[in-house]
Amino acid sequence: MSVQLYARDVGGGTPLVLLHAFPLSSAMWLAQREGLAGRFRIVTPDLRGFGGSLLGADEPSIDAMADDVALLMRRQGIARAVVGGLSMGGYVAMALARRHPDRLLGLVLADTKASADTEEARRNRLRQAEVMEAERSVRVLVDEGLPNLLGPTTFRQRALVYGRVRGLMQATPAGAAAWAQRAMAARPDAFGTLRDTRVPALVLVGDEDRLTTEDDARAMTEALPNAELMVIPRAGHLSAIEQPDLFNQAVAEFVSALARTAR
Template sequence: MTVVQLYARDVGTGTPLVLLHAFPLSSAMWLAQREGLAKRFRVVTPDLRGFGGSVLGSDDPSVDAMADDVARMFRTLGIARAVVGGISMGGYVAMALCRRHPDVVLGLVLCATRASGDDPQTSATRLRQADRLERDGDVSVLVDEVLPNLVGPTTMRQRALVYGRVRGLVQATPPAAAAWAQRAMAGREEAFDTLRGLKVPALVMVGAEDVLASEDDARAMAEALPNAELTIVPRAGHLVPVEQPDLFNQAVAEFAAALSRASG
């Protein structure tokens, strides 16, 4: 096992809010959250292994390894418990964290993600893309096949700068990290049992225009969780915090503030 120390941006004070990024991006996607939420919370946004400023290490691909990295980061930063938010791949890591290190989770935010495992077709697509990433040594397969589904049609029509920024983040992804992460996600287990056993409140969010994680996926997670609220975010595709940052920040701030009051 490689001990990977995650690079993380750490801003603000108050109840810790740890945000785990989507594939194939980095913690740079959380810019509007660091700016908008750090006045009230300690906002920690790590780069998952291989992405951004974090090294990949030599472990076999596994979402569990990514969750263990995050738990190690908690100890390194002196964080006992935090509200943990994950979007897309970050949601898979957040659910694995809840299963493997439940004591560090004060509350859970799941955005644009799924508790089910991959169906055979999705898994095969991930493995094919991983092979191409390794063979080509560039991320053109992600720009061609993944990028078009990351933002919704409203963003494409009305917010060209946002789409351009997302495209830049995808193009900056290290191919080896993207291949490793695709293999990790293809091999992950379903997480409904973890959600049913969760002892802390949860907030489930999904964009109304998301084609990668559906409203049905979000409802299934909210129904499995003992204590969850569901928010459908209008005019957003898969990257809700980037496409509708104000709506995302408001929902997360209200959720985290209620938790801090309850735990304080």
């Protein structure tokens, strides 16, 4: 059963729905709301359990998260949108493309991958979920996950970004983080979905991303029938936060081109 998501909705024009990374919230898209709302309608929901959205009682599932987003779009009167997702948000965007393809004008996949988890990665997610539920804390995520979320350049030169991401992680409810880890552990391979996608796509990846690499990004770009790839320099897994100007420029050019062809 779908959950009604809390969402920030600013600007006007072509709708751009941005889905946040794990274990953050729509607060991560501040620079995108500020930088892009003058040109597009920017909708940034908190995925279920995160930020201002309730978790609900469903079994952990990326598909359930995608259905939530489709319900939000209907509620906000958005027939079709460019849907973008970073990391976990990318998994949700790909599930939306599979389950609700008529909702898409275009697809932006940033620092994410279409392959399912390896057995080792799946076990690690489930272990962290158990620890978070037992401790009622996301400490294990901050200790183990934060070092991989940001690139070396950010650790050396962007102390404010590091502090902001750490704060966003610490604000995440442990129950929501455990639910999302289980949902991601169970997600299927999405390459078939990408091959069937009929809308234009933009694939973005930070050149210092250790979690979802440039190889992962190229594999998605090659699977998509109509896609372009951009590698963002001096950015790790959270390219939209680490290099917001470059990220915004790439997305703005992509959405503007789509809007022109849709007229």
